[in-house]
Amino acid sequence: MDIAKSVIVITAAGTPTGRAMAEHFCRLNARVALVDTNSNQLQSTYESCMKVGGICFSFLLANRNVENISYLFEEVNREMGAVDVLINYWQGGSLPNLLASQEAANDVVKDTLADVASNLYLFGRGAAFNMLNKGRKGVIVNIPGVLTPNNSTPTFDSSNAVIKGLTRSWAQELEHANIRVGGVLPRMRHSDEGNVRYHPAVNYDMIDGAAYIVENDSFTGRILEAAS
Numbered sequence: 650m651d652i653a654k655s656v657i658v659i660t661a662a663g664t665p666t667g668r669a670m671a672e673h674f675c676r677l678n679a680r681v682a683l684v685d686t687n688s689n690q691l692q693s694t695y696e697s698c699m700k701v702g703g704i705c706f707s708f709l710l711a712n713r714n715v716e717n718i719s720y721l722f723e724e725v726n727r728e729m730g731a732v733d734v735l736i737n738y739w740q741g742g743s744l745p746n747l748l749a750s751q752e753a754a755n756d757v758v759k760d761t762l763a764d765v766a767s768n769l770y771l772f773g774r775g776a777a778f779n780m781l782n783k784g785r786k787g788v789i790v791n792i793p794g795v796l797t798p799n800n801s802t803p804t805f806d807s808s809n810a811v812i813k814g815l816t817r818s819w820a821q822e823l824e825h826a827n828i829r830v831g832g833v834l835p836r837m838r839h840s841d842e843g844n845v846r847y848h849p850a851v852n853y854d855m856i857d858g859a860a861y862i863v864e865n866d867s868f869t870g871r872i873l874e875a876a877s
Contacts, residue, residue: 650788650863653678655733657863658725660772662707663690666794666855667738668697673856674736675703682725682732683707713768718775731783734863735776738792739768765793766811773815773830777823786827790859791816793834809834813872820870829869831862 657674661667663685674681675698683698685691688709695707706728708721725732773789780787791812816832823830833855854875862868 650733650786650866652860652863655863656680656682656725656729656731657734657736658682658684658722658732658776659736659738660684660768661738661794662694663687664738664794668694669853670736670738670856670859671698671705672701672703673860675701675705677860678704679734680729681705682729684710684721686710686713713771715771715774718771719778722775722779726779726783731785732776732779732787733785734788734790735772736790736792736859737769737772737776738794739765766815769811769815773819777819777826777828780828781826787829788863789819789823789828789830790862791830791832792855792859816872817870824869829862829866831868831870832872833858833862833875834872835875 652674657679659667659671659674659681662671662683667683667685671681671683671694681698681703683691683694683705685694685707686709691707691709695705698705706725708724710717710721722732769791773791776787776789779785793809793812812832812834816830820830835855858873858875862873
């Protein structure tokens with residue numbers, strides 16, 4: 650797919666990685682739809698994209714439900730044209746150890762796995778229906794992000810397993826519609842203490858990986874591991 654001729658929707662566009670992703674695709678002359686639930690962060694990303702000469706629109710989402718997401722894609726269609734690419738990026742906290750306290754386990758089920766999986770699913774569903782209705786040979790790129798409180802070192806992030814499973818199953822489901830699905834996962838490194846951690850430069854590597862998947866017409870149902 651030619652990025653310069655594509656309409657690309659980027660979720661969580663107000664986050665640091667979302668902003669860098671948006672700027673990157675703007676520099677490649679894509680038409681970029683910025684989506685977030687935080688108005689201040691979304692505005693900052695919009696201003697940053699305009700400074701690099703981007704062609705972009707910002708879309709503030711009041712809440713993430715099926716109706717709002719469907720309407721969002723309709724709005725993108727009206728303002729920018731048919732959607733070609735969804736960069737399905739969502740942040741969530743890392744999981745604690747399996748034998749962590751009951752309180753930690755309850756919180757993570759509510760705030761981590763359920764939130765990340767539901768956001769990925771709802772936006773993937775919205776994009777797939779929109780691409781089908783518009784007859785687009787589109788691309789969905791699933792990317793996880795991890796929030797770690799107080800700059801602590803995250804344990805192995807099980808949302809990566811969610812990304813792998815969704816990417817492979819969606820690719821099979823959407824093959825008949827010529828919609829490709831890929832995923833980018835951060836490269837993990839082992840620290841001296843034996844904990845698994847993210848490479849500090851991984852965000853930019855993941856951006857390059859997303860661009861590669863969009864451009865490579867044979868890439869579907871697979872996962873890229875971001876390299877530094």
